Amino acid sequence: xxxxxxxxxxxxxxxxxxxxxxxxxxxxxxxxxxxxxxxxxxxxxxxxxxxxxxxxxxxxxxxxxxxxxxxxxxxxxxxxxxxxxxxxxxxxxxxxxxxxxxxxxxxxxxxxxxxxxxxxxxxxxxxxxxxxxxxxxxxxxxxxxxxxxxxxxxxxxxxxxxxxxxxxxxxxxxxxxxxxxxxxxxxxxxxxxxxxxxxxxxxxxxxxxxxxxxxxxxxxxxxxxxxxxxxxxxxxxxxxxxxxxxxx
Amino acid sequence: xxxxxxxxxxxxxxxxxxxxxxxxxxxxxxxxxxxxxxxxxxxxxxxxxxxxxxxxxxxxxxxxxxxxxxxxxxxxxxxxxxxxxxxxxxxxxxxxxxxxxxxxxxxxxxxxxxxxxxxxxxxxxxxxxxxxxxxxxxxxxxxxxxxxxxxxxxxxxxxxxxxxxxxxxxxxxxxxxxxxxxxxxxxxxxxxxxxxxxxxxxxxxxxxxxxxxxxxxxxxxxxxxxxxxxxxxxxxxxxxxxxxxxxxxxxxxxxxxxxxxxxxxxxxxxxxxxxxxxxxxxxxxxxxxxxxxxxxxxxxxxxxxxxxxxxxxxxxxxxxxxxxxxxxxxxxxxxxxxxxxxxxxxxxxxxxxxxxxxxxxxxxxxxxxxxxxxxxxxxxxxxxxxxxxxxxxxxxxxxxxxxxxxxxxxxxxxxxxxxxxxxxxxxxxxxxxxxxxxxxxxxxxxxxxxxxxxxxxxxxxxxxxxxxxxxxxxxxxxxxxxxxxxxxxxxxxxxxxxxxxxxxxxxxxxxxxxxxxxxxxxxxxxxxxxxxxxxxxxxxxxxxxxxxxxxxxxxxxxxxxxxxxxxxxxxxxxxxxxxxxxxx
Numbered sequence: 110x111x112x113x114x115x116x117x118x119x120x121x122x123x124x125x126x127x128x129x130x131x132x133x134x135x136x137x138x139x140x141x142x143x144x145x146x147x148x149x150x151x152x153x154x155x156x157x158x159x160x161x162x163x164x165x166x167x168x169x170x171x172x173x174x175x176x177x178x179x180x181x182x183x184x185x186x187x188x189x190x191x192x193x194x195x196x197x198x199x200x201x202x203x204x205x206x207x208x209x210x211x212x213x214x215x216x217x218x219x220x221x222x223x224x225x226x227x228x229x230x231x232x233x234x235x236x237x238x239x240x241x242x243x244x245x246x247x248x249x250x251x252x253x254x255x256x257x258x259x260x261x262x263x264x265x266x267x268x269x270x271x272x273x274x275x276x277x278x279x280x281x282x283x284x285x286x287x288x289x290x291x292x293x294x295x296x297x298x299x300x301x302x303x304x305x306x307x308x309x310x311x312x313x314x315x316x317x318x319x320x321x322x323x324x325x326x327x328x329x330x331x332x333x334x335x336x337x338x339x340x341x342x343x344x345x346x347x348x349x350x351x352x353x354x355x356x357x
Numbered sequence: 358x359x360x361x362x363x364x365x366x367x368x369x370x371x372x373x374x375x376x377x378x379x380x381x382x383x384x385x386x387x388x389x390x391x392x393x394x395x396x397x398x399x400x401x402x403x404x405x406x407x408x409x410x411x412x413x414x415x416x417x418x419x420x421x422x423x424x425x426x427x428x429x430x431x432x433x434x435x436x437x438x439x440x441x442x443x444x445x446x447x448x449x450x451x452x453x454x455x456x457x458x459x460x461x462x463x464x465x466x467x468x469x470x471x472x473x474x475x476x477x478x479x480x481x482x483x484x485x486x487x488x489x490x491x492x493x494x495x496x497x498x499x500x501x502x503x504x505x506x507x508x509x510x511x512x513x514x515x516x517x518x519x520x521x522x523x524x525x526x527x528x529x530x531x532x533x534x535x536x537x538x539x540x541x542x543x544x545x546x547x548x549x550x551x552x553x554x555x556x557x558x559x560x561x562x563x564x565x566x567x568x569x570x571x572x573x574x575x576x577x578x579x580x581x582x583x584x585x586x587x588x589x590x591x592x593x594x595x596x597x598x599x600x601x602x603x604x605x606x607x608x609x610x611x612x613x614x615x616x617x618x619x620x621x622x623x624x625x626x627x628x629x630x631x632x633x634x635x636x637x638x639x640x641x642x643x644x645x646x647x648x649x650x651x652x653x654x655x656x657x658x659x660x661x662x663x664x665x666x667x668x669x670x671x672x673x674x675x676x677x678x679x680x681x682x683x684x685x686x687x688x689x690x691x692x693x694x695x696x697x698x699x700x701x702x703x704x705x706x707x708x709x710x711x712x713x714x715x716x717x718x719x720x721x722x723x724x725x726x727x728x729x730x731x732x733x734x735x736x737x738x739x740x741x742x743x744x745x746x747x748x749x750x751x752x753x754x755x756x757x758x759x760x761x762x763x764x765x766x767x768x769x770x771x772x773x774x775x776x777x778x779x780x781x782x783x784x785x786x787x788x789x790x791x792x793x794x795x796x797x798x799x800x801x802x803x804x805x806x807x808x809x810x811x812x813x814x815x816x817x818x819x820x821x822x823x824x825x826x827x828x829x830x831x832x833x834x835x836x837x838x839x840x841x842x843x844x845x846x847x848x849x850x851x852x853x854x855x856x857x858x859x860x861x862x863x864x865x866x867x868x869x870x871x872x873x874x875x876x877x878x879x880x881x882x883x884x885x886x887x888x889x890x891x892x893x894x895x896x897x898x899x900x901x902x903x904x905x906x907x908x909x910x911x912x913x914x915x916x917x918x919x920x921x922x923x924x925x926x927x928x929x930x931x932x933x934x935x936x937x938x939x940x941x
């Protein structure tokens with residue numbers, strides 16, 4: 110390592126007490142959702158997902174939530190944590206305000222199936238509706254040539270993991286479930302601005318619909334919510350521009 | 358509890374698993390046969406998406422390279438336990454596999470002249486070990502993510518039918534004309550608790566790995582080896598289960614993967630005193646030695662007191678000499694992991710790392726057509742496996758980085774092609790009487806068990822014993838300890854209780870079922886590791902420190918017979934490369 114680089118000491122954060130308030134709802138037995146509190150002892154590198162696992166594994170096995178990779182790449186565990194959409198596996202507990210309980214509830218605008226699990230089907234349908242696949246008529250023998258600059262043009266929107274944090278943070282989506290929503294537009298952007306793709310016009314037509322890009326009110330909730338750091342609002346703005354003036 | 362509703366389906370090709378291998382198979386099968394993909398997750402949640410560094414192919418886009426060099430590296434990297442005919446196919450078909458993905462839309466990084474860019478990776482060399490070669494095709498450090506997305510996108514394009522959040526829990530076999538063949542799989546629908554019988558002319562297993570038998574692992578919570586476990590319970594063999602890969606650079610204490618691409622781009626491993634210790638272990642290619650060697654070297658540095666940190670229990674991955682713009686362009690995700698989870702800034706600070714359980718070289722034995730084997734030579738007609746759950750064997754005793762994303766594409770595609778070919782001429786095999794009985798009793802046993810044991814406690818004890826006794830260093834004694842512990846845990850597993858007795862999204866119930874598979878596979882791993890009294894690739898025995906080609910130049914084949922394990926051996930296919938000492 111260079112002379113200046115120092116050996117880092119992983120900050121040893123001592124254990125701390127935390128209260129989790131979790132929105133519980135099981136339609137098999139509950140008439141309506143309710144808040145349930147859990148007092149837990151957690152540690153320095155623990156994430157909200159670890160706290161949920163602690164509840165599930167030590168307190169109440171019926172607590173239900175989706176999760177898989179546990180490091181922010183599979184997109185299973187988007188939820189509303191202290192009023193903000195985040196991935197539970199990417200939210201370190203020590204970074205939250207521990208003087209108050211941590212509120213955990215399902216993402217909004219999709220029907221709750223059980224506890225933190227929502228029906229994702231309308232979200233996936235909007236994604237499928239924008240034709241999320243390369244459409245190209247040529248049959249190259251080798252790879253298509255694409256310049257590094259052309260590749261860079263849509264780099265940001267290739268990061269999407271379909272977690273729905275953006276779409277379910279959008280006030281327009283909350284009031285109008287028919288709106289395609291930020292994630293679908295992000296995935297349209299990924300192909301509209303790919304120099305290899307030939308169907309930009311088709312997707313722009315789809316998004317020029319009354320439930321398309323024009324419903325976006327530019328509140329930036331989506332950009333703040335994206336756990337992958339995608340500039341979602343900018344992508345939507347670029348799609349709006351393309352609808353008006355064609356792909357730049 | 359009332360008996361759950363049972364639904365019946367018929368498809369020509371039934372694919373279990375929607376990761377890279379399963380979806381690559383579906384893309385071949387879908388246009389030619391009625392195809393269903395059944396997955397315990399929504400497809401883009403699959404763990405292929407966590408793969409980072411790249412996919413090997415001798416495109417020779419940036420420097421001289423060819424498939425023969427790639428074959429040699431794969432064979433040598435696997436410590437000569439690789440079946441060389443399979444490795445040749447892997448290397449030869451790699452170029453087409455990468456081009457397929459690009460043509461499907463995968464946004465690879467590009468060279469200045471617009472071709473697919475390539476970078477270095479461990480064990481991939483020019484001209485049989487002379488120097489590292491740029492063979493890995495990549496999309497930043499999210500190549501797996503881009504492969505998974507691209508394959509799913511193309512499945513959407515083709516209108517492939519998916520059954521998501523369906524847990525396959527049983528494979529039904531039936532004997533026709535004296536030959537046992539697969540008839541159907543039985544799946545549990547997580548949303549409703551109902552059962553579905555999927556009858557298929559061909560059935561493809563692409564169910565991934567089982568890293569959750571270990572505590573420190575790069576694997577997802579859902580990687581519990583259900584598919585491999587089902588095959589095991591059917592009395593079909595598992596091959597080379599003792600060979601498990603520990604990836605050198607997991608985030609210390611957490612196991613989250615930091616791609617080998619970090620070293621491919623110039624990152625260096627250092628011990629507490631700042632020494633580049635890989636120079637002592639692999640003088641020619643240093644930090645780009647194969648994973649088994651690097652992982653052992655790291656563990657050895659820590660064992661001999663040269664580890665870093667307050668407890669001297671990790672080493673350091675140093676990227677501080679790389680320009681920040683290179684880090685941002687080529688390693689953005691993994692440097693963010695270091696920031697998010699450890700609060701370390703890779704621009705200026707080295708990152709604490711330690712080996713993490715990563716990849717099963719062994720699994721369901723298949724031939725190069727992805728057909729599952731019932732013994733050393735005989736195929737099970739109509740049953741296929743591909744990807745991490747399978748053992749072809751292209752990885753032998755140690756897989757090279759970037760060869761797994763290649764494996765799922767090459768052998769996933771083959772599984773698709775050959776399963777369709779079979780389904781075109783085969784009839785459905787009748788579903789046996791009492792099709793769902795076994796699954797019903799499996800679920801009822803868990804639901805009705807009223808003991809005091811907790812699934813999470815047993816799972817943690819299993820993971821602890823596997824980390825302690827069956828990791829980078831193993832001995833007869835440590836493996837005996839693991840086996841004794843597994844026997845104890847198996848007994849206690851009979852006395853678990855779960856709390857959720859409902860039908861909807863009952864993950865409490867499924868976690869208990871998954872633990873059963875983990876116990877089975879951990880036992881096979883520890884047992885075969887004990888019986889292989891030599892050191893080879895990822896399997897290192899301190900009591901037998903050298904490779905013993907006279908006795909052990911063979912694949913292990915483990916069979917479940919009643920409650921015991923029967924072990925057989927299978928010859929390695931050698932074409933061009935006689936075993937040599939493995940030095941880098």
